[in-house]
Amino acid sequence: MWTIIEQIFPYAIIFTIPLLITALGGLFSERSGIVNIGLEGLMISGAFASALTVNFLQDKMQGSTILWIGLLVAAVVGILFSLLHAFASINLSADQVISGTAINMIAMALTVFLARNITGSGNIRITSGFTPFDVPILSKIPIIGDLLFTKTYATTWFILLVLIISAFILNKTKFGLRLKSCGEFPQAAQAAGINVVGIRYIGVMLSGALSGLGGGIIILTYAGEFTGSVSGLGFLALASLIFGQWRPLGILGATLFFGFASTIANVSQVIPELAVIPPIILKIFPYVVTLIALVIFSKSSQAPKAAGEPFDPGKR
């Protein structure tokens, strides 16, 4: 049993990280009052951008610098894409769910369209990605060292840092409190002198940047190739956001759950103890649990109260 856990753990973490950062992006957007169902599309745009950048640079440069450049480009492209959503839902009071769906569809179609035009097959392969490493000293600690500090990626530590900073910003800074107030009661926030439109723009752009980063990390850690989809991880991130009740630590817990559930489902065939469970059960397990969790949380949902509503300054 222990060896199974030890084997699964690093993979589960690797799988969790893109989910975590994307859900965190969704958190900024929804906490500012804009529902962002386009996380999937934003991830795809980031994945595409990072794959293209690294593919383009890998002949010209060496080392891990190009990977970080790839991630930076992914975040920037994510922001640009999210501006479409921000403009539609903030300036034009569009239905945020429909606008988000449009973002998903545009990203899915446009990236494959461009990729096919560039490579012919529509897939963009990269030759180098982040390499896992053992953290010095810490990996020697018994038990914890094996679980947490071996075979880790630099991006994992970077994202965890982003998580801590985000939690701090949300709960301890003026900006964070303003952001949350825009998601709860934007009319009151505006009366208090807060620029609701500006804050919501920042919220949506942050979701674009972080989702783009999430998509980029998928490509540069475990995928190694852009194939035109992120297999529903964006939607899973959305579920994690609700599961985690719109709180950074809650999201961490929820994404870890999904990370482990998915990894167990993926490796179940090679591990005898798990192979006895029909794979279909393991595959649908995370989604069924999400539905159950939605039912349980339905009475005490911590959802931002104004999320999804267009901001109408005259409404009382």
Next chain:
Amino acid sequence: MRNTIVSLISIVLGLIAGGLLMLFIGASPIEGYTYLFQGALKNIARIGDTLATATPLIFTGLAVAFAFRTGLFNIGVSGQMLIGGLAATAVGLSFDFSRPILILLMILAGIIGGGLWAFIPGFLKARFNVHEVVATIMMNWIAYWTVYYIVPGYFKGEFLETESRKLAEGNTLRTPWLTEMFQGSYINLGLFFAVIAVIIVAFIINKTTLGFELKAVGFNRHAAEYAGMKVNRNIILSMLISGALAGLGGVALYTGNASSMQIGILPSQGYDGIAVALLGANSPVGVFFAALLFGILYSGTGFMNAMIEIPPELANTIIAIIIYFAATSVLIHRLLNKFRKTRSNANDVNGPVGKKGEA
């Protein structure tokens, strides 16, 4: 009328954006669109293929539009199609009745499968106020994995692990006379069922008490409740009918246009249904024409791709951009208002000037 204008402007803007994309990759938009429309409408066989491509889209568009009318966003049409298609395929592969009975049973199975898949989120919404968007997305993935394991497990194809067995010739929605009439196209009975569905849905929405109640719930849930309507029952019913329509779309796709099911794919027609409904302003007739347009775009891009080097994903991109413009129709409304105002202002300004000239 106004909705039609907005939809038409969205389409034009989407096509312009598609043209710009073609320019961007160094192709000629005029040539591209010529091949696209030729590919969709050049001869009777291609017209048949276009109509067949549009058939599942009519169903999925109706499904989304119907739920929309009750204020529900059914984003789970893909999953409902899969389950409906799976149920129909299972019936078609397992039983050996005479053709009319079998087809009828397959359609019933599709309706039940799709309806059941939409009933769950509908029930969760009505009973526990679980947001239907997230619930239907989860149901999509559950459907995806269900098909992924059930098809190879029980209906494995002869050659491929990733496909179901092919339905026998007589057990699909294709009929010889239609195929002959359209010179070998894969057009099938699904189209007739789709037209019937358009008429029935239009009747339900516009002429029945049920339709009135569903729309009332969509406009204002609380007012509907105050007026004594059973809101929760209506929500479940709306999802059920929406899912049944989606299931029929699955039947048309998997047992009409195709004759086997593939695993590992959520049918894109489910998401396109959102675009179809939006463009058709959620009216059954609008959905019908929007689906035809998307059918032209999809079936034409294959030919275009063969003739000049433009990736077939152009169709998806144009559709996605159209849906974005339809979603931001406020902008178009504002522009229309502005246009109207400036025109009436222009008249006012010209008036006095004209009089001066006379004097």
